[in-house]
Amino acid sequence: MQLRSFKAADLPTLYEIDQSCFPPGVSYSQEELSAFVKHRTSETWVAEEAKEIVGFVVACRARNSQMHVITLDVREDWRRRGVGAALMDAAEGWARAGGLEVVSLETAEENLAAQAFYSKRGYAKLGEVKNYYADGSTAWVMGKPLR
Ligand SMILES: CC(C)(COP(=O)(O)OP(=O)(O)OC[C@H]1O[C@@H](n2cnc3c(N)ncnc32)[C@H](O)[C@@H]1OP(=O)(O)O)[C@@H](O)C(=O)NCCC(=O)NCCS
Structure with missing residues (x-):
């Protein structure tokens, strides 16, 4: 498995993977995903195995020296198989190299796998946002210091 930077031609595959990873109302529309990936503050890494995209992460520089x-x-x-960990290592490494101090994210309160994944990486629950997703479900805000 290898990581590389995003290319515009990846977008349809990233959309297909996002649709398969999240329920309707939590997954992004094609327009939303495209806007996030192309935003000037964001960075996207793609994990590939034998030229097949097996995962990706999109992160951005936010205010207050934060990566989101x-x-x-x-x-x-x-x-x-370590794909998520490798992608997050890349994103957190990028944030540290850019002087960012904190990382935060939202994940659905029902998403126990993601909560376990992020907890293992040292993230803690910082709060909850009711009605965060289009389907009305609640998000957990999780984060950790990067230094
Ligand atoms: C959450 C997600 C990204 C994890 O990716 P992954 O490639 O399976 O994660 P890794 O193999 O790197 O796992 C690293 C560690 O995290 C923990 N972990 C990962 N998935 C877990 C699960 N389902 N249950 C419990 N712990 C889990 C384990 O400690 C794991 O180490 P181990 O396999 O040696 O026990 C993946 O399950 C996924 O894409 N889910 C759907 C989308 C999603 O929920 N994204 C995150 C919300 S933004």
Whole structure:
């Protein structure tokens, strides 16, 4: 498995993976995903195996020296093989190199796998946002210091 930077031609595949990773109302529309990936403050890494994209992460520089994780997606048949950890290592390394001090993200309160994944990486629950997702579900805000 190798990581590389995003290319515009990846977008349809990233959209397909995002649709398969999240339920309707939590997954992004094609327009939303495209806007996030192309935003000037964001950075996207793609994980590939034998030229197949198996996962990706989109992160951005936010205010107050923060990195915000927009989405982290690993194809179901590629989970528990270190792909998510490798993508987050890349994103957190980028943030540290850019002088960012804190990382934060939202994840659905029902998403126990993501909560376990981020807890293992040292993230703690910082709060909750009711009605965060289009389907009305609640998000957990999780984060950690980067230094
Ligand atoms: C959450 C997600 C990104 C994890 O990706 P992954 O490639 O499977 O994660 P890794 O293999 O790097 O896991 C690293 C560690 O996290 C923890 N972890 C990961 N998935 C877990 C799960 N389902 N249950 C419990 N712990 C889990 C484990 O400690 C794991 O180490 P181990 O496999 O040695 O026990 C993946 O499940 C996914 O894409 N889910 C759907 C989309 C999503 O929820 N994204 C995150 C919300 S923004």
